[in-house]
Amino acid sequence: MTGFRTLLYKEVLRFWKVSFQTIAAPVLTALLYLLIFSHVLEDHVQVYDSIGYAAFLVPGLVMMSILQNAFANSSSSLIQSKVTGNIVFVLLTPITYAEFWLAYVLAAVVRGMVVGFGVLAVTLFWDTPLLVAPLWIVVFALLGGAILGTLGIIAGVWADKYDQLAAFQNFIIVPLTFLSGVFYSIHSLPPFWQSLSHWNPVFYMIDGFRYGFFGISDVSPWLSLLVAGASFAVLAGLTLAMLKSGYKLRS
Amino acid sequence: MHPAIRINSVTKCFGATLALAGIDLEIAQGEFFGLLGPNGAGKTTLISALAGLVRADSGSLAVMGHDVQSAYRSARRLLGVVPQELVFDPFFTVRETLLMQSGYYGIRNNAAWIGEIIEALDLGDKADASMRTLSGGMKRRVLVAQALVHRPPVIVLDEPTAGVDVELRQTLWRFIRRLNGEGHTIVLTTHYLEEAESHCGRIAMLKQGRIVALDTTANLLRQFSVHRLRLRLAAGGELPAALHARAVEEAGCWVLSFADFAEVEVMLAQLREACCPISEINIGQPELEEAFLAVMQRDA
Numbered sequence: 235m236t237g238f239r240t241l242l243y244k245e246v247l248r249f250w251k252v253s254f255q256t257i258a259a260p261v262l263t264a265l266l267y268l269l270i271f272s273h274v275l276e277d278h279v280q281v282y283d284s285i286g287y288a289a290f291l292v293p294g295l296v297m298m299s300i301l302q303n304a305f306a307n308s309s310s311s312l313i314q315s316k317v318t319g320n321i322v323f324v325l326l327t328p329i330t331y332a333e334f335w336l337a338y339v340l341a342a343v344v345r346g347m348v349v350g351f352g353v354l355a356v357t358l359f360w361d362t363p364l365l366v367a368p369l370w371i372v373v374f375a376l377l378g379g380a381i382l383g384t385l386g387i388i389a390g391v392w393a394d395k396y397d398q399l400a401a402f403q404n405f406i407i408v409p410l411t412f413l414s415g416v417f418y419s420i421h422s423l424p425p426f427w428q429s430l431s432h433w434n435p436v437f438y439m440i441d442g443f444r445y446g447f448f449g450i451s452d453v454s455p456w457l458s459l460l461v462a463g464a465s466f467a468v469l470a471g472l473t474l475a476m477l478k479s480g481y482k483l484r485s
Numbered sequence: 486m487h488p489a490i491r492i493n494s495v496t497k498c499f500g501a502t503l504a505l506a507g508i509d510l511e512i513a514q515g516e517f518f519g520l521l522g523p524n525g526a527g528k529t530t531l532i533s534a535l536a537g538l539v540r541a542d543s544g545s546l547a548v549m550g551h552d553v554q555s556a557y558r559s560a561r562r563l564l565g566v567v568p569q570e571l572v573f574d575p576f577f578t579v580r581e582t583l584l585m586q587s588g589y590y591g592i593r594n595n596a597a598w599i600g601e602i603i604e605a606l607d608l609g610d611k612a613d614a615s616m617r618t619l620s621g622g623m624k625r626r627v628l629v630a631q632a633l634v635h636r637p638p639v640i641v642l643d644e645p646t647a648g649v650d651v652e653l654r655q656t657l658w659r660f661i662r663r664l665n666g667e668g669h670t671i672v673l674t675t676h677y678l679e680e681a682e683s684h685c686g687r688i689a690m691l692k693q694g695r696i697v698a699l700d701t702t703a704n705l706l707r708q709f710s711v712h713r714l715r716l717r718l719a720a721g722g723e724l725p726a727a728l729h730a731r732a733v734e735e736a737g738c739w740v741l742s743f744a745d746f747a748e749v750e751v752m753l754a755q756l757r758e759a760c761c762p763i764s765e766i767n768i769g770q771p772e773l774e775e776a777f778l779a780v781m782q783r784d785a
Binding site for chain 2: 237239244315320325484
């Protein structure tokens with residue numbers, strides 16, 4: 235397990251050494267979203283009866299930050315290692331493909347959680363969200379980070395250049411996270427978009443996460459857990475098969 | 486005792502290109518072995534297959550008896566590879582890089598050996614410097630150090646001195662010779678044939694994915710190269726006609742090739758008989774470069 239622990243440590247140290255870029259910047263971005271959206275929409279949007287719009291927005295922004303940063307961590311680390319060639323230092327060692335996967339996923343979760351805490355901490359100045367069911371918060375935060383961290387591995391291994399990774403991020407990850415109910419309840423959408431949202435697994439992660447704060451959600455947290463858990467299992471299986479085959483890593 | 490490296494009928498294609506065309510090779514433990522060949526001969530592919538970076542289409546490879554596919558964890562613990570490309574991780578210092586590399590191999594508390602490698606490769610002043618601030622030569626030293634952190638009994642050096650200065654070469658070879666003396670098997674690929682000639686006891690020459698020569702360095706030199714008698718004649722001197730057949734004029738000197746030292750006496754006798762005045766004379770050793778070219782041309 236020392237090999238796995240070292241790879242995990244290295245991946246955490248890697249983002250920690252550039253924490254302005256990897257932690258402070260996404261926290262600031264989330265803060266700007268909160269400032270702008272809550273300022274513009276606070277008096278116009280009431281998602282749940284008992285909750286103000288800014289309070290509604292906070293869990294969504296926290297979860298969106300966790301997801302996007304988890305994805306960014308594993309994908310950027312892998313593409314960078316592949317492009318510069320230093321991935322060879324890991325590939326030459328006895329680290330197994332399962333350890334490789336787990337180390338990258340856990341590092342992605344750590345970064346997601348650190349950024350998530352950061353966002354939560356700065357948003358406390360605006361609105362103190364409730365913590366109705368903290369266990370759901372932790373479960374969805376970990377699961378969401380792990381799902382997007384795994385997706386980041388797929389993207390990082392698949393992409394041969396930064397341009398391809400940017401396309402993956404901009405055309406898949408960003409739409410999935412933005413169109414998932416971060417800024418609104420899907421009940422406010424027209425029927426077509428509402429049913430389409432039910433096909434977006436990120437919607438369940440955010441909805442389940444938000445349930446932990448308010449005890450209110452668009453769908454049952456158990457359904458969200460089922461969808462998120464199934465998404466994780468499918469993606470983890472796919473990633474492990476990819477790593478075992480040596481796809482784009484071992485020719 | 487298992488050989489350090491055993492390669493059986495290994496083939497590898499990249500699309501339509503046949504990179505390895507059935508390589509059979511065995512390298513004994515403790516050898517200093519040279520793997521030579523022109524660019525594209527398959528040297529790096531063979532090393533990559535050994536290291537598990539490339540998967541052979543057929544055949545098998547083993548390090549100290551451990552198959553590189555079915556027992557890859559054991560095989561990789563026993564193998565240290567210095568890659569040809571000058572790659573590094575810009576986020577870390579030299580010491581962090583080495584400590585992490587050691588950890589990847591499952592070794593903790595390795596600071597003493599890492600310190601020794603750092604000293605032996607003259608990296609002491611740069612141990613806490615960021616990798617991105619190092620010169621090319623220093624980065625090359627770190628690459629060598631990374632391959633050695635887990636004390637592998639088999640060390641593969643893929644063009645370790647490409648583009649580095651004389652000082653590093655001397656430091657590196659001193660350390661590698663020491664490791665070889667302590668029993669480590671060394672496999673070297675290089676385009677600097679004088680390095681292979683002076684260090685390697687046995688050499689394989691590859692061409693288009695095939696081994697076209699495999700023997701001890703001494704035998705290859707004997708077989709494919711010749712000694713040379715270099716003469717500079719004094720003013721008015723003229724080379725006897727009997728020697729013209731084996732003589733080539735180079736930069737104002739006559740160079741006469743011979744395979745056996747007994748021929749030297751015959752050539753000198755012919756010069757004396759012709760009263761040919763000589764101003765300078767020396768005997769050159771056979772060179773691996775010549776043997777290499779002879780082998781490559783033979784198999785053209």
